[in-house]
Amino acid sequence: MRKVFVIILLILVGYFLTNTFSLITFGENRIGNTSEEKNVAAYYLNNTKEKTSVANVVTAIVVNYRGFDTLGEVTVLFLATTGLGSILFRRKEDEDQIERISKPSSSLVQTGSRILFPLIALLGIYVFIHGHLTPGGGFQGGAIIATGFLLMLISYKNFKAGHTMLIWVESLAGITFVTIGLWGLLTSGSFLENTLPGGELNNLISGGIIPIIYIAVGFKVAAELTGVLDILLNIKPKK
Secondary structure (H helix, E strand, C coil), rough: HHHHHHHHHHHHHHHHHHHHHHCCCCCCCCCCHHHHHHHHHHHHHHHHHHHCCCCCCCHHHHHHCHHHHHHHHHHHHHHHHHHHHCCCCCCCCHHHHHHEEECCCCHHHHHHHHCCCCHHHHHHHHHHEEEEEEECHHHHHHHHHHHHHHHHHHHHCCCCCCCCHHHHHHHHHHHHHHHHHHEEEEHHHHCCCCCCCCCCCCCCCCCCCCHHHHHHHHHHHCCCCCCCHHHEEECCCCC
């Protein structure tokens, strides 16, 4: 029965994939009739600022025009984190026996870590909040914040990232992303449709849903990468 179910599922997936690809005209990327809209790249470059009020064209492409693809990338990172956590799963009764792989750092390194950690976190937050205005965004800002946690993890042997908090942050960020996408689908008929006012170009509050999504992505990436680092740096010593 299980094999029959798997075969039926594969047939359905194959059918929908074949049907989708048959609608795509490969080799042709024309999306307009004017000379300024000869291809997808030209359309993005010529229309992003006007239609999205976002100075960073890459951000508009990643979060708005190809937002569903970005959601898939974040999902892949989540699945990778979940898979790693499952492989290195530890029972609660074994947590007292877990030790940090890294050796205790000197007082100088620990003091420097305490000073640098909030600055690194602030830099990461700045990067993904201003992702629609400057080069950067959610993935970059989240990675910077995770680097700050890595510094603390290797500097203090007893430092804990707090997996419960990380789970909450990651979950809320993911729910925010999906909710914004579904809201656009319900109100405008398109998933992740930019339904909020664009605002004025180069202002912090501009771009509609784009900066909101990048903030959610930033927190989600930071939580997931920090969780991975904390798992990898902890071992259960042999008895």
